Amino acid sequence: MAAHRPTGRLTAVGLCVVLVTLLVVAGVLGTRVRRYQAEESRRQEILAAARQTVVNFTTLDYRHGQTDLQRVLQGATGDFERELSGGLGQLRELITENRAVSRGEVLEAGLASHDSDSARVLVVADSTVSNRSSPTGQRRHYRIQLDLRREGARWLVSDLEFVS
Numbered sequence: 001m002a003a004h005r006p007t008g009r010l011t012a013v014g015l016c017v018v019l020v021t022l023l024v025v026a027g028v029l030g031t032r033v034r035r036y037q038a039e040e041s042r043r044q045e046i047l048a049a050a051r052q053t054v055v056n057f058t059t060l061d062y063r064h065g066q067t068d069l070q071r072v073l074q075g076a077t078g079d080f081e082r083e084l085s086g087g088l089g090q091l092r093e094l095i096t097e098n099r100a101v102s103r104g105e106v107l108e109a110g111l112a113s114h115d116s117d118s119a120r121v122l123v124v125a126d127s128t129v130s131n132r133s134s135p136t137g138q139r140r141h142y143r144i145q146l147d148l149r150r151e152g153a154r155w156l157v158s159d160l161e162f163v164s
Contacts, residue, residue: 049155050121058104078158
């Protein structure tokens with residue numbers, strides 16, 4: 001008489017072990033994917049805020065200078081907001097007096113560093129500027145470093161610096 005082997009039971013136990021292992025691996029991978037997606041979403045939010053601020057900062061028109069400058073101010077916070085607010089009248093006057101029109105464009109933007117509530121972004125931008133002394137316009141090239149801070153659900157620029 002042949003010895004009775006519990007192969008059916010071993011197979012069932014083996015399948016259960018494999019299934020539990022697969023579920024654990026799937027859970028771990030799912031958590032990592034969600035974490036990566038949240039991180040990538042934050043990175044994109046930061047870059048979008050920096051790009052928009054640079055476009056706003058390099059796009060000004062004397063015919064609606066107050067509106068253009070307010071748009072820059074809405075994306076600012078901290079020292080940058082204070083400095084900008086303090087010089088807003090002079091800047092508006094200068095733009096109007098010179099009949100300045102500037103159209104900015106971001107060429108590249110990269111995240112230098114970031115954490116959950118602050119970031120540093122480097123931006124390369126061009127702007128075509130026309131005014132009384134250059135009515136046909138001149139192309140200008142900028143490298144700009146921005147420091148951003150998260151305030152509520154928004155990323156705002158706390159410092160903007162031209163770098164060479």
